[in-house]
Amino acid sequence: MTTMTLNECLDYLNENDGYLLLTHIRPDGDTLGSAAALCHILRRLGKVAFLYPNPQITTNYDPYVAPYMAPPGYEPVTLVSVDLASENLFPEGFSGGPIGLCIDHHPTNSGYAQNLLCMPEKASCGEIVLELAKLALGGVDKTLADLLYMAVSTDCGCFVYANTKPDTHRAAAELMEAGADYKALNKKLFRTFSYSRLMLEGMIYTGMKRFGPDGCITVATVTLDMMAESEATEDDCEDLASLAGRVAGNKVSVTIRELEPKLCKVSLRSGEDFDSAAICALHGGGGHRMAAGCTIHSDPDETRDVIVWDILEAM
């Protein structure tokens, strides 16, 4: 694996052709916006370039990336992955093959590609592709501005997450001046939700329970009945595990999702001062200190009792 600078990366992009750009599993705005923007740059450089038709693209993003989707039977020569930190994040249905180049911002990138442009100081891949665009084209057109604003803004929750940096704001300012339709994008991506999503959120909020000292453990439950009643699909379930953490004073939040009768997926979120992964490890799961998960063969109420007990024991 060779690490590359921005200039070396641009040389690579100029020297090769027949691109297929890979986005990651459960694709978000950063992987999709960055890959579509890179595709647009490559086409402007006279290259043949398409996105791998990731089957998990949600309806929010579909209109923006549809013009770049590879047609059936497309035979790529050069594979490039975008925002893909390791091989187990390859998109569904991707059968593998040597990855010529990876463009990423995760410091944990596993180095699976032949060449790697990794800039961990960037809050989003979109900011790296923005630099590439300026280097390759001398500026950012309206299409790039929209795609890259989508990438930059989604990875930091519209500038509210802790990963937001001064340069994230500066990239946004630059993209707005380049014509990004940030009003429409913000409304679509951050300010409006499907009726089913809001119904489901409503049921989750009204069903939330608190436990422990000062009620600092919040438990949210998503049952099969709630999914049916709200007519929610998987599209409506993005980031449900963050809702319980919205309660002020919360230290550990637990989200229990009933996958089928007697089978629940548990997601834990906490601050630095509590080890979520240790709790999930008790049940054969794992993850990170501040975000972890496990699966429990029980109904939602029993699952809640078990997990809350474990957390209280560990506090």
Add this chain to the structure above:
Amino acid sequence: MTTMTLNECLDYLNENDGYLLLTHIRPDGDTLGSAAALCHILRRLGKVAFLYPNPQITTNYDPYVAPYMAPPGYEPVTLVSVDLASENLFPEGFSGGPIGLCIDHHPTNSGYAQNLLCMPEKASCGEIVLELAKLALGGVDKTLADLLYMAVSTDCGCFVYANTKPDTHRAAAELMEAGADYKALNKKLFRTFSYSRLMLEGMIYTGMKRFGPDGCITVATVTLDMMAESEATEDDCEDLASLAGRVAGNKVSVTIRELEPKLCKVSLRSGEDFDSAAICALHGGGGHRMAAGCTIHSDPDETRDVIVWDILEAM
């Protein structure tokens, strides 16, 4: 009324003393953060300066502005209003008096003050006070960075509202580099909510109803029973009228708040293509094309029927 430049405003601040800074009725992060920051600047210039003790400050903001509150019996010499577009926005309990200076960003400022520094190109008053700070002190200290980040971020809903501008992002970048604790501020102001607020939101979402073509009219209801059951206070009711507008595809949103039995406050929100004010005018209310209100002497269900009928008639 004399309009001032930034430099003239700084001269005025240097020439006078004994300041009392006024924030507006139902104070938000911009009026409070900007006024507290101005107070801090004045103190660093050697002046005596305090904030008017606005009785409506909510618990979110209180810790940030408490160090600047005027003690009982303080006798001000110079009154300065911040983010206060007209005299009917004076804070509760303020008995009047000549306003020596107004610092504002509303193009509609009525010119009630003796001197006015108005910069309508700024998305927030915080950005004006940021310019003053740099001019007066040569830079921004950590205290100012926190207060001004609070001001700038709240007025644009953390960079998601349509009033966000490229320079709003650049101001945020500058304040983050000056030491603003944006992670804690974002969490407190935009990412966490009281348990009661979330319960109330949950009840509002699950009770939302849709009417009209493609269900483009969304009605949310807040009853006295819901307030009691969620144990919500007025602190928990900020911006409730925006919730119904979160439904994708919504064109007109109606929020009905039961104030007392047989008395409901109605808030309408719409896009440019529907006249909310005209509907509210039918019931003795008013407002703007995209945001209006009225009061109806009836229970929530009857109020909903009346208003939805009026909207359908007008479509």
